[in-house]
Amino acid sequence: xxxxxxxxxxxxxxxxxxxxxxxxxxxxxxxxxxxxxxxxxxxxxxxxxxxxxxxxxxxxxxxxxxxxxxxxxxxxxxxxxxxxxxxxxxxxxxxxxxxxxxxxxxxxxxxxxxxxxxxxxxxxxxxxxxxxxxxxxxxxxxxxxxxxxxxxxxxxxxxxxxxxxxxxxxxxxxxxxxxxxxxxxxxxxxxxxxxxxxxxxxxxxxxxxxxxxxxxxxxxxxxxxxxxxxxxxxxxxxxxxxxxxxxxxxxxxx
Amino acid sequence: xxxxxxxxxxxxxxxxxxxxxxxxxxxxxxxxxxxxxxxxxxxxxxxxxxxxxxxxxxxxxxxxxxxxxxxxxxxxxxxxxxxxxxxxxxxxxxxxxxxxxxxxxxxxxxxxxxxxxxxxxxxxxxxxxxxxxxxxxxxxxxxxxxxx
Numbered sequence: 038x039x040x041x042x043x044x045x046x047x048x049x050x051x052x053x054x055x056x057x058x059x060x061x062x063x064x065x066x067x068x069x070x071x072x073x074x075x076x077x078x079x080x081x082x083x084x085x086x087x088x089x090x091x092x093x094x095x096x097x098x099x100x101x102x103x104x105x106x107x108x109x110x111x112x113x114x115x116x117x118x119x120x121x122x123x124x125x126x127x128x129x130x131x132x133x134x135x136x137x138x139x140x141x142x143x144x145x146x147x148x149x150x151x152x153x154x155x156x157x158x159x160x161x162x163x164x165x166x167x168x169x170x171x172x173x174x175x176x177x178x179x180x181x182x183x184x185x186x187x188x189x190x191x192x193x194x195x196x197x198x199x200x201x202x203x204x205x206x207x208x209x210x211x212x213x214x215x216x217x218x219x220x221x222x223x224x225x226x227x228x229x230x231x232x233x234x235x236x237x238x239x240x241x242x243x244x245x246x247x248x249x250x251x252x253x254x255x256x257x258x259x260x261x262x263x264x265x266x267x268x269x270x271x272x273x274x275x276x277x278x279x280x281x282x283x284x285x286x287x288x289x290x291x
Numbered sequence: 292x293x294x295x296x297x298x299x300x301x302x303x304x305x306x307x308x309x310x311x312x313x314x315x316x317x318x319x320x321x322x323x324x325x326x327x328x329x330x331x332x333x334x335x336x337x338x339x340x341x342x343x344x345x346x347x348x349x350x351x352x353x354x355x356x357x358x359x360x361x362x363x364x365x366x367x368x369x370x371x372x373x374x375x376x377x378x379x380x381x382x383x384x385x386x387x388x389x390x391x392x393x394x395x396x397x398x399x400x401x402x403x404x405x406x407x408x409x410x411x412x413x414x415x416x417x418x419x420x421x422x423x424x425x426x427x428x429x430x431x432x433x434x435x436x437x438x439x
Binding site: 073074075076078079082173176177180181184188 | 321342343344345346348349352353355356357360
């Protein structure tokens with residue numbers, strides 16, 4: 038592999054892993070506080086899945102010469118993260134977390150499907166494996182979103198407000214950076230633009246079955262920056278809290 | 292006070308347990324769904340517990356996380372608890388036979404291990420006619436042997 042391709046591949050793997058780790062950590066904040074026991078368990082379990090996905094992507098990075106997954110997750114400055122702004126935002130109320138879960142996991146499903154055809158074999162192999170777990174996340178998100186949006190007046194208004202807030206943020210998932218073009222040329226990935234188009238269509242077809250109105254987004258680049266280390270104000274405190282125990286003694290055996 | 296979970300109502304709790312609760316409003320709690328788990332295709336679905344859910348679709352999603360996360364599963368059923376008609380524990384005596392009806396119990400027909408042993412011991416090529424002989428011992432216990 039040419040050095041510039043390897044460099045681009047690593048950046049992309051950090052993008053994937055960091056998105057998964059941060060959304061997983063955010064959603065895990067609901068553990069014990071979910072609206073009902075059954076949903077609490079389901080949401081916590083999916084959060085754990087996402088952190089597992091992050092670990093698997095960090096492991097590929099480790100095989101490419103980076104440090105071990107724990108060190109990559111807990112011992113980097115927040116400035117080195119490549120996650121997007123959508124995953125950084127606080128959990129808010131449950132409506133926001135559910136809508137973000139929908140927007141994020143529909144994106145993940147589409148991305149993993151595309152990656153399962155990647156010319157970079159380890160990524161294609163891993164993506165095909167993760168799709169199985171992702172299918173449940175997709176079902177969970179879509180079922181909840183449609184149930185609540187078609188429910189009572191309060192539920193519909195809450196879902197609409199959460200959607201208005203989260204949807205413009207979600208375009209940060211598809212921020213284009215310099216490394217993407219290099220990987221497209223190698224057929225390692227399809228373009229962020231193409232993923233974004235597929236995602237918009239999929240979200241539209243889900244929203245059509247509800248009274249929710251899709252807000253128009255004038256500037257999709259408004260929340261860009263995550264892929265080049267320019268983060269929202271919410272990431273630094275999250276990373277500090279997440280790594281709090283690890284940094285006390287990084288050599289501790291668990 | 293009437294509870295939304297019919298199983299609680301069936302307990303006929305003494306009055307003092309019902310005091311001090313606010314009357315539950317309509318939709319205060321979700322209804323419960325009973326969950327049936329199938330380990331692999333062809334096997335029967337086994338009742339494993341229940342979940343609270345606002346719809347059957349969500350009950351299935353919850354059931355997957357509560358009951359199919361740690362062991363093999365190939366299919367789940369959910370059924371509204373309210374749709375189950377139970378027999379009454381007061382009538383439990385209907386299940387106890389008054390006279391000896393052990394002849395109805397099929398314990399004596401467990402001959403599969405014997406047949407397996409026999410098949411392993413005989414040549415797979417040749418077809419052998421066999422019959423099963425019933426033997427009753429002095430204590431009245433029945434056993435079976437396979438004869439060529």
